[in-house]
Amino acid sequence: MPETDPLSATFAALADPTRRMILARLADGEATVKELAEPFDMSMQAISKHLKVLERGGLIARSKQAQRRPCQLEPLALKQADDWLEGYRRHWEERFDRLSDYLRKVQDRESDDGSKR
Amino acid sequence: MPETDPLSATFAALADPTRRMILARLADGEATVKELAEPFDMSMQAISKHLKVLERGGLIARSKQAQRRPCQLEPLALKQADDWLEGYRRHWEERFDRLSDYLRKVQDRESDDGSKR
DNA sequence: GCTGTTGTCAACCGAATGGTTGAGCAAATC
DNA sequence: GATTTGCTCAACCATTCGGTTGACAACAGC
Incomplete structure (x- = not known):
């Protein structure tokens, strides 16, 4: 090289x-x-x-x-x-934020299921 | 590879x-x-x-x-x-600190020189 | 059904990588 | 002064890299 x-x-x-x-x-x-x-x-x-x-x-x-x-x-x-x-940090932090959002939504939905049961 | x-x-x-x-x-x-x-x-x-x-x-x-x-x-x-x-961040931060110390010392010495002049 | 667009696969090439062995240099030690 | 220790240099080897060209696959549009 x-x-x-x-x-x-x-x-x-x-x-x-x-x-x-x-x-x-x-x-x-x-x-x-x-x-x-x-x-x-x-x-x-x-x-x-x-x-x-x-x-x-x-x-x-x-x-x-x-x-x-x-x-x-x-x-x-x-x-x-x-x-x-x-220079790329914001990319993985954004991704992490989206993941958190997703997990939060999933958890909310599971709570709903729980309440319906 | x-x-x-x-x-x-x-x-x-x-x-x-x-x-x-x-x-x-x-x-x-x-x-x-x-x-x-x-x-x-x-x-x-x-x-x-x-x-x-x-x-x-x-x-x-x-x-x-x-x-x-x-x-x-x-x-x-x-x-x-x-x-x-x-895992190595502290190494370059320490190095930066030492550089700052050095610069501060140099500056102090120059101030002394100035007071002697 | 052709034709053009987008992209990959395969073969090839020269140069670089990551290892080996063998020779040799320079300083410390006997 | 001879030997050992620490290390590098040089040559070699197989493999990988970064590029090429040529063929071809898959889809879009005429």
Whole structure:
């Protein structure tokens, strides 16, 4: 995925359960590649690639201490994904409202049935 | 991408500018494949494929009227993506708070400098 | 019953993804 | 200085992606 726009790179990085688990781990604080690879049945090289995808998506930042290359969460990209979703919030809230209306009506009708019985 | 988990399918569907533009169009209301393809310099087959990806991501629903196959936004998947992001909200809010603190400190220091001048 | 419109399916293509193994680098340790 | 540890790079592989073209199905209108 060469020269993609930032938002696409972010969403693409999020579209993988392994990478989302890595992010979950990083939410608890900095970690090295070794530590991140630990829980997975996968080579460290594979994890290294996942980290590169996360980095391109702006989701993590990497530092350098000795031969270790610790990663930390970079929340700005997450916020930008959230900002994009924000533009659609009213859609699911409206849908939720309609659902509530419907449930209320159904309940009213059931109450009527009950009174007739 | 076979038998992916729903959240991954949703994020993957969002990771393409064409598909996000399609969603933006659908936010204004139902549209046919032809109408959706209109603004793009791309075959209708390509759009049809994008729609299939969006459908697999749970982002759109399709009905059937005559030979037309209109699409509409399905906001639940967007909400679920948002719910996932919700778990990280505190991270970017904390970061924002730290930035505010920093800016406040810088401003204080500049005020000191000013008083010394 | 033709003809045009709308849309999908199938096959193909080049590029990207997600994994592997093997080699190698750089810093810490013996 | 030799070895181990932590990590990346390069090459390879199968699969998926994003687009194309061509054929065709289903319905509408003449």
